[in-house]
Amino acid sequence: MKIGLDIMGGDYAPKANVLGAIAAHPLLSPDEQIVLIGDTKQIKPLLSENGFDPDLFEYVHTEEVIGMGEHPTKAIVQKPNSSISIGFNLLKEGKLDSFASAGNSGAMLVGAVFSVKTIPGIIRPCLSTFLPKLSGGVGLMVDVGANADCKPDILLQFGVLGSLYAENVMGIGNPKVALMNIGEEDEKGNMLSLATFPLxxxxxxxxxxxxxxxxxxxxxxADVIVCDGFTxxxxxxxxESFYVLTLKRGLKDEFFDRFNYENYGGSPVLGVNAPVVIGHGISSPTAVKNMILQSRDMITTGLVGKIQAAFNN
Amino acid sequence: MKIGLDIMGGDYAPKANVLGAIAAHPLLSPDEQIVLIGDTKQIKPLLSENGFDPDLFEYVHTEEVIGMGEHPTKAIVQKPNSSISIGFNLLKEGKLDSFASAGNSGAMLVGAVFSVKTIPGIIRPCLSTFLPKLSGGVGLMVDVGANADCKPDILLQFGVLGSLYAENVMGIGNPKVALMNIGEEDEKGNMLSLATFPLxxxxxxxxxxxxxxxxxxxxxxADVIVCDGFTxxxxxxxxESFYVLTLKRGLKDEFFDRFNYENYGGSPVLGVNAPVVIGHGISSPTAVKNMILQSRDMITTGLVGKIQAAFNN
Structure with missing residues (x-):
């Protein structure tokens, strides 16, 4: 198994990514191999600084980087040697089993759709985020920004995608899926939610x-909450801003600590033909470590195959 | 000046409403008269229990009540003697200068539009809510639920309504108005926000x-944030749920205390031909007191006249 990691993406690249990979390594089994994609001249010194044996990782050297502010589609097209473009090419060729980056989110989304493609039968892939539950569990919300405008059949599919991720990767049996709305009653909502509810x-x-x-x-x-990407x-x-406010106000609390994105790794892209994880731009080593473990779990649970099977009826 | 208050609306009616009126009274000048609308057989004992001189209020007796769960339009039509229906009739006839209730929000909105009508030139009235700012100030968000589906020209009008409320009632000079969106850049958004931005x-x-x-x-x-009512x-x-979570977790903080809806009274209905305030269903005496002061401020600042003037071009 090859877990691809973009070393050049994110506000704290390359250091946070390299440290995250180092932290993930002891948690993986010997056949779970991390592949670092990026400038090896920057990676190697970070490894030796931390006394890490460089032979424990694989490397794909590239110096080109897609910046955080670049236009996603243009960047993917115009920078074929960027770490994100190369990562997706390797994923498409089957030389990687997953690809994760804390870099330009739009470029990651575009790259996923351009390279490994949307799963046949799926109208639009989506992005998801994790919701810490007061009772201790974790839920999932889809979509959180890939699709600003949605139609009812798209939201229905997000329900399928979210449910399959929750069941397979998060281990939630028969996940409870709900529609985000402005009232609990069946007849409440805007045109989109009113049309989605009966579906x-x-x-x-x-x-x-x-x-x-x-x-x-x-x-x-609910375990899985479905909404359009704008909402x-x-x-x-x-x-996120609430969590930041609790920190700014000096409030220390175990529950609110669980809002920390670091705990969850990144946002899985659901609906494409390979496991793809998009990290938060400010990803720390802990966040990167968790992105790697999350990528591994998406591979070992066969999530993509299960999604393909669900839509291949 | 006659400030109308529905005594029968809200989860803690009539007691919380009567206690709120008692608390507001000493803060009003002699010409600012509270008119209690509801069952005087229930009101009077509450006044004497609290040693309050009943002659300091005016009363409109009615026993009929619109329940919190009733269908708004049906309830307004089928219960002409309900406290909400009677309140709006008095408002329409000019016998009240404002009307506030913590009762059925939908019925309040429908009642406002049926009775005093939408201001000519305004497509849809809206509901607003207050936003405590970390720096100490207070902002406004419109719409928060009156219009689940909006068009760009409607959002543009919400900007005018919110700006006039912020400037006149909240005393914010030249309020900064912003569009809620999924990115700061001009070209970000869903179809609605993309079409609204240039307007x-x-x-x-x-x-x-x-x-x-x-x-x-x-x-x-921003001082005023504009969005569709679903968002x-x-x-x-x-x-609100975050504020509840901080309470549940036992976190005590001056800033988060300011999330308490009680501080702000109710949600002003903007765009109808008279001041109307809709309180939170769980309104406490403090919330009701603040709804009364808020109604007074909407009257004394001549907000409705200023809105009428702005749309009468």
Missing amino acids: MKDTNLFNFIGNVEGRDLFNDK GNVMLKLA | MKDTNLFNFIGNVEGRDLFNDK GNVMLKLA
């Missing part, structure tokens, strides 16, 4: 439990 | 400062 109610593709509201992210009503992105950033 | 950029009706994101609710980038409602409920 979800009638589906046997997942365990739909009805509408949830903005207040239900951190309780146990999800706004909620994700609001939730 | 706002070109307007001279308010001081547009560009896009903000979900993380910007509590900082000083606003989801964000409002998420923010």
Whole structure:
């Protein structure tokens, strides 16, 4: 198994990525191999500084980098030797089993769709984020920004994708899937949610439990919350800002600590033909370590194959 | 001046409403008269229990009540003697200068539009909520649930309504108005925000400062944040749930205390021909007291006349 990691992506690259890989290594079995993609002239000194045997990783050398502010599609097209472009090429060729980066999110999304392609039958891939539950568990919210405008059949598919990730990678049996809405009652909503509700109610593709509201992210009503990418992105950033506010106010709390994105690795891209993980731009070594473990779990659970099977009916 | 208050609305009616009116009274000048609308047989004992002179209030007796779970339009039509229906009739007839209730929000919104009507030139009235700023100030978000689906010209008008409320009632000079979006850049967004951005950029009706994101609710980038009612409602409920989480976790903090809805009274309905305030269903005496003061401020600042003037060009 080859777990691809972009060493050049993210605000603290390459150091945070290299340190994350070092931290992940002892947690992997011998056949779970991390492949570092980036400038080996920058990587090797970081390894020796930390007394890490460089032979324990594999390397793909490249010096070109896609910046955080670059236009995603242009960057992917115009920088074929960037670490992100090369990572996706290797993933497409089967020389990697997964690819993760804390770099330009848009370029990662575009790269995934351009290279390994959307799974046949899926209209739009989506991005997901993790929700710490007050009771101790973890939930999932999809989409959080890949698709600003959605149609009902797209949201229905997000329900399938989220449910399969929750069941297979997060180990939640028969995940409770809910639709984000402005009321719990069946007839509440905007045009999108009103049109989506009956599709979800009638589906046997997942365990739909009805509408949830903005207040239900951190309780146990739902394991998977489905929304359009505009709503999800706004909620994700609001939730993140709350965590930052608790830190700014000097509030120390075990539950709010679980809002720290570092705990979850990155945001899995669901609906493409290979495991892809997009990390937060400010990914720390801990976040990168968890992205690697998350990539491994997406591979070992055969998530992509299960999604392909679900949509190949 | 006659400030109308529905005594029968809200989860803790009539007691919380009567206690709120008692608390507001000493803060009002002699010509600022509170009119209690509801069952005087329930009101009077509460006044005597608290040693309050009943002659200091005016009363409109009615026993009929619109329940929290009733269908708004049906309830308004079928219960003409309910406290909410009677309150709006008095408001329409000019016998009240404002009307506030912590009862059925939908019925309050429908009642406002049916009775005093939408201001000519305004497409859709909106609901707003207050945002405590980390720096100490307070901001405003519109719409938070009256209009689940919006068009660009509707959002543009929300900007005007929010700006006028912020400037006149909240005393914020030249309020900074922003569009809620999924990125700060001009070209980010969903179809709605992409189409709204140029309208706002070109307007001279308010001081547009560009896009903000979900993380910007509590900082000083914007005084007024405009969004569709679906997005606003989801964000409002998420923010409320965070405040509840800090309480559940036993976190005590001056900033998070300011999330307490009680501090702000209720949600002003903007865009109808009279001051209307909708309280939170769980309104406490403090919340009701603040709803009364807020109603008074909406009257004394001549907010409605200023909105009418702004749309009468």
